[in-house]
Amino acid sequence: MSSPSADPPPPADGLLSAAHRQLRALAHSLSHPSHAPVPPFADAPRRWQRLLPYVVVAALTAVFLPVTYQFLRTEHHLGDGLALLLALAQAAPLLMLAHRPLQAWWIIFCADVVGALVLLAPTATEHLPVPSWGPPPAGPTAWPWPPPVMVGYLFTLFFLGLRETRRALLGVWLMTGAAGLMLHLIAPSRNNGSTFLLPVLGAVVLVIAAALRERGEAQRRLVEQETISEAERAGRTLLEERTRIARELHDVVAHHMSVITVQADSAPYRIEGLADEARAEFDSIAASARESLTEMRRLLSVLRSDGTEGERAPQPGLDRVQQLVESTVRSGLPVELAMGAEVPEAMHDGLSQAVDLSAYRIVQEALANVVRHAPGARTLVSVTAAGGHLMVLVVNDQGRRTGPPLETTGTGHGLVGMRERVRLTGGTLDTGPLPEGGFRVAARLPLSAAPAVPPTSPAPEDS
Missing domain, CATH: 3.30.565.10 (Histidine kinase-like ATPase, C-terminal domain)
Structure with a gap:
């Protein structure tokens, strides 16, 4: 009789599963912003502080849009229409950095890659006549990341580092390096060094921005903790004051009320020939003093605690x-x-x-x-x-x-x-x-x- 075969062991795919989970989390962080579409300093008390992010991104756009357009026309000899289209795609999304930096990065990143592929086409300098009295005109050398494109991209990374998580920043940096490496493999002779310079500068900018963001978050948490501590100190001070008042009431008022009760109870025995009306008056004084002591004990229990003990006592009605x-x-x-x-x-x-x-x-x-x-x-x-x-x-x-x-x-x-x-x-x-x-x-x-x-x-x- 053959023995039943054992179940086969599960495939050893733990490493692949972990890598797949990490890649999925990385893709999710690149496609889903980690913050609401609100600009920095949205909760600032002053209006100029709330408007500052919009002023900064508007100034960046106003600077880089004409500079990129002019650079593409003069250095790469692109036509006016194509140069303007690329400049708009690469510089106009800077306006989104204040409230949607991740979406702005996607547009700028794709526009920069497409622009680098467009710049691989033959330029006008290759068809210029060669003068007999000097060297031939030099073609454009700023490839794949021209200087305006590189500086604008670094500003984009800085704003991105101020808002996104570490995983999202890592994914942005990896995609930047991968795009540069792909362009270098396509046309290694056209590369002027910016392929490897942008990832290095981008890493520095992302580290600085992330450090500033984490420092700001730490300061906000510290302020929140100080606020909570201040509220706790105020609560302790209140409890201490209530305890002090209760102690003084007990030491002073309760003592005198007890003396009044004892004197009123003992007066008929200490004073001879006391009339019945006077005896009744002393009894009334003693009863009122006892009732006052009962009410005061209830008040003391409220002052010395959260009031639950006093609330358990019978209330008059x-x-x-x-x-x-x-x-x-x-x-x-x-x-x-x-x-x-x-x-x-x-x-x-x-x-x-x-x-x-x-x-x-x-x-x-x-x-x-x-x-x-x-x-x-x-x-x-x-x-x-x-x-x-x-x-x-x-x-x-x-x-x-x-x-x-x-x-x-x-x-x-x-x-x-x-x-x-x-x-x-x-x-x-x-x-x-x-x-x-x-x-x-x-x-x-x-x-x-x-x-x-x-x-x-x-x-x-x-x-």
Whole structure:
């Protein structure tokens, strides 16, 4: 019984496959520009810098077009029409160097090769009469690359090196050398040395241009890295400042608030014969101090981190407005609360947390403003829900207390904060003094938070 034959080994064509891939990549780089058709300095801040590439290529075209035309007529004795056609094909594409250098190189390269083949034809000097008193006239010697053609081609290579990749530049250089070698083999007697001079000078120009391009890219990457580092330093500075503020709040404010809480709790035991009203007042002071400590701890967690820890803590809402009003009444401010019967139902149906918190903060800030600026003023707090919206109204009349207000001026941050909260929930806010005296704060919030609307310029208000 014959054994099954083993599978034949795969052909060893790894080197050929690699060469084929490299040639395909080289051809792709020569046929596909590596950059968008925009000129250099397109992002420059000044207009003259953006126009500079166009001015340079226009000047090159204006110089090389007549020079090439005149050289072909005088040195190679071509007719006017043929000389003009070759000059246009070899010099006019220089206008494309600013935004499409690879396409310009293809046109110029093909035109130069065709021009070299045209110059192989017999010239007019070969048919000139030979004078008897001197040597015969010398024919043209600048072949295959006449001086104007060579200099214009070097400028083309320079612009190309500023924009294209190394693989594309290598392909351009190889094709330049191959074209020169082919022309040399066709007519070795006509070669004056430019066949081998152009690849050498072209290699130098391409290396210089590529070095400038890579240096510019390195500088741009360095600037980007410095910008990122500066943003990171600014972020670290912000975090350090927030940590410092949190530390100072903890060391100073938290200490004093803790002392107030301890003193208020221990006062009924330290002071004999204390009336029941005084005991209740001390209990209220201790409860307010504890609530302030809780709020401050939440603020400290936000300052010391990215805010996620503070957001996990329970946030106050409409269910605590009653406690807020009672605490304000104990401070001596006559406040009445009117809570619509539909509000608890709206809370039960899933009131938006942002709207719930915003309504509480608006009432809190409005009552704080009354305490600071209009002590003793009668105040009405109304919270109702209708038509898919929550209405919060805080109205106070003129203060009746004979003593001076706690603050005569404000920073305006309280009303600005109210307006920002309302804007973020998609609601509206109306604030301002009343004609008969007093102040009014009216907020209309959607029961479910809507996307924020663009802010309007708030009127200068005080808090």
